[in-house]
Amino acid sequence: MAERNLTYDDLVQIVELIRTTSQFSEFRLKVGDIEVSLKRANGAACPAPMPQETPVREETPAALPREKKPVSFSENLHLVRSPMVGTFYRAPAPGQPPFVEVGQSVEPDSILCVIEVMKLMNSIEAGVRGTVRQVVVENAAAVEAGEVLVAIEPLS
Amino acid sequence: MRKAQEQKRFDFVDVTLRDAHQCLWGTRMTTAMMTPILSEIDRAGYSVINILGGAVFDVCVRYLHENPWDRIRLLCERLSTPCDALTRGQSLYTFELFPDDVVALNARLLARLGVKVFTVYDALNDNRNLESSVKAGREAGMKINGWMTYTLSPVHTDAYYVERTKELLALGSDYLCIKDPTGLLTPERGATLFPAVVAASGGVPVQLHSHCQSALAPKVYETAIRSGFAAGHTASEPLANGASLPATEEIGEIARRLGVEISLDDDVLKTIAGYFRWLCVREEKPCGRVAQYDPALYEHQIPGGMISNLHYQLETMKLGHRLPEILEEIARVRKDLGYPIVVSPFAQYLVTQATINVVQGERYKTIPDEIRKYARGYYGKVAAPMSPAFLDRLKLKPSELVTERPGEHIEPGLPRLRRELGPGASDGDLLLAAFYDKALLEPLERPKPEYRFRTSPLHELVAWLGARRDIEHARIRFAGTDMTFSA
Numbered sequence: 001m002a003e004r005n006l007t008y009d010d011l012v013q014i015v016e017l018i019r020t021t022s023q024f025s026e027f028r029l030k031v032g033d034i035e036v037s038l039k040r041a042n043g044a045a046c047p048a049p050m051p052q053e054t055p056v057r058e059e060t061p062a063a064l065p066r067e068k069k070p071v072s073f074s075e076n077l078h079l080v081r082s083p084m085v086g087t088f089y090r091a092p093a094p095g096q097p098p099f100v101e102v103g104q105s106v107e108p109d110s111i112l113c114v115i116e117v118m119k120l121m122n123s124i125e126a127g128v129r130g131t132v133r134q135v136v137v138e139n140a141a142a143v144e145a146g147e148v149l150v151a152i153e154p155l156s
Numbered sequence: 157m158r159k160a161q162e163q164k165r166f167d168f169v170d171v172t173l174r175d176a177h178q179c180l181w182g183t184r185m186t187t188a189m190m191t192p193i194l195s196e197i198d199r200a201g202y203s204v205i206n207i208l209g210g211a212v213f214d215v216c217v218r219y220l221h222e223n224p225w226d227r228i229r230l231l232c233e234r235l236s237t238p239c240d241a242l243t244r245g246q247s248l249y250t251f252e253l254f255p256d257d258v259v260a261l262n263a264r265l266l267a268r269l270g271v272k273v274f275t276v277y278d279a280l281n282d283n284r285n286l287e288s289s290v291k292a293g294r295e296a297g298m299k300i301n302g303w304m305t306y307t308l309s310p311v312h313t314d315a316y317y318v319e320r321t322k323e324l325l326a327l328g329s330d331y332l333c334i335k336d337p338t339g340l341l342t343p344e345r346g347a348t349l350f351p352a353v354v355a356a357s358g359g360v361p362v363q364l365h366s367h368c369q370s371a372l373a374p375k376v377y378e379t380a381i382r383s384g385f386a387a388g389h390t391a392s393e394p395l396a397n398g399a400s401l402p403a404t405e406e407i408g409e410i411a412r413r414l415g416v417e418i419s420l421d422d423d424v425l426k427t428i429a430g431y432f433r434w435l436c437v438r439e440e441k442p443c444g445r446v447a448q449y450d451p452a453l454y455e456h457q458i459p460g461g462m463i464s465n466l467h468y469q470l471e472t473m474k475l476g477h478r479l480p481e482i483l484e485e486i487a488r489v490r491k492d493l494g495y496p497i498v499v500s501p502f503a504q505y506l507v508t509q510a511t512i513n514v515v516q517g518e519r520y521k522t523i524p525d526e527i528r529k530y531a532r533g534y535y536g537k538v539a540a541p542m543s544p545a546f547l548d549r550l551k552l553k554p555s556e557l558v559t560e561r562p563g564e565h566i567e568p569g570l571p572r573l574r575r576e577l578g579p580g581a582s583d584g585d586l587l588l589a590a591f592y593d594k595a596l597l598e599p600l601e602r603p604k605p606e607y608r609f610r611t612s613p614l615h616e617l618v619a620w621l622g623a624r625r626d627i628e629h630a631r632i633r634f635a636g637t638d639m640t641f642s643a
Contacts, residue, residue: 005612005613005614005635006612006613006614006617006634007430007613008427008430008431008433008434008613008616009430009433010613011434011613011616011617012433012434012437014617015434015437015438015617015620016437022626033634033635034632034633034634035632035633035634036630036631036632036633037630037631038621038627038629038630038631039627039628039629039630040626040627040628041625041627041628041643083512083516083521083522084512084515084516084522085473085474085475085515114525117508117511117524118469118504118507118508118511119504119508120504120505120508120524120525120526120527121524121525121526122522122523122524122525145515
């Protein structure tokens, strides 16, 4: 019989055996004409390093929930709330100026902010004509459904 | 068994380096994992090798920190089999629309890097979105492979796909392909759809690209071969099945049994499969597993991987228990929105709108901006009329409707990029700057690893042992070989 080469099936079996015996300081395997013997440095289980692989960086996790401070608003203010649990953005894109600033006049269809829900953007409109009195939430913060985002003093 | 009619041969397009790991490994196969097996893939008898798609390009940049142009150039240089690159029409590799000048430059650069087959598709099957890609790709000397995306709905009839076939032919496609991203095709549907498309193709070769989520794909490929399809897209066995495509080995056997000539080399395919099986073990990534037939898939049409992702997203919002309601709502939203195909990015639109509807307890009280754009026709033609329940809430103004080709409402992008990057910028740099923020591109400047272009099981064993810091002494003996390593 011609000399047999190591196959990928052999390799998979050998490596799986080595991995499952990492608590032992010595490893000897003889299958047919293949023999592998190993000595480990301290016998203690070491996490197997992955060859030539840089760690994969995953998507940044969703914004962490903040400590919510109870906020009170005077009764004459129109409170614009978040329709969904999501992430609050004050500007259309990073580096761009905010949609609105405190003191600015707005129309009912003026966009105040964006709530990102599951990667989609929801533009939030003012709903009334008036003046922005307070932007309650910080940019890129996580918000709950119904949480107040912006307070507007309606034009009477 | 009835022989395939007038069918003399069936060709194979390899997707192992692209769609297979996109489906099974989250697209995380690095160039260094591909290079050792390229010469075998080149000799296996594939007619075309698909090396690029939207997710591959994006993951290269965002997560693998590889310059995608370098990968394309290297694979095209190393492979003598024609290489295929896939783009999403006017969206190229992402989901936003790009101006015509950016789309054209991308096609020219791909051709210059060595791509021979340029595959284009649009997620709405609005083939106006392929016009500028096809024109530039053809001028640059590439063959054009025009895809149509399969889905199930009352409007996506055989006649609908015959219309798309005619459009793709009018664009000048050299090949046609039916793409079934969620494995929704059945042998029964294939038996009417496939002959209809072949009859309309006017002799242009038709290909099948179908995934295995419903486990019916091998039978669907058999129907395609019998219907006179010229080629099928398949993957090496360890990276086939499940959310991936069927195994080359399995479809090859089916073709042989039908008496159809194929050019696959079984011994080479075995070596390739051995390497990828080992790669799954080495990288601790899953091999493909044959899926179970699941009739629910035909209702919501959401791929399995996306359901687990959705469940995770819902858990983070403390809504995990509402998943069944949301899956049911997805089917309703899809109907209201005029049956968009459940692929990226529209799959995410449906999922998000359904979640919002369920959580708010009221349909379409909040409509995401992207869905509004979709309904305006901003991304292309909507397949069927949208429901009054949805349109009444949307309150579109006539001035918002887009009826022209989507690329026409986008300003050229290259003059601004050339000003910003200066005269020395390469075409590749200009395009990357068009697609990504600067911060994402900085890691691409890092030095590349040394690539190995051949390997063997013994070589892999030695490299693997050498990378383990806990081993201080190793001895390997087999046949006439005896090796000893000491730290």
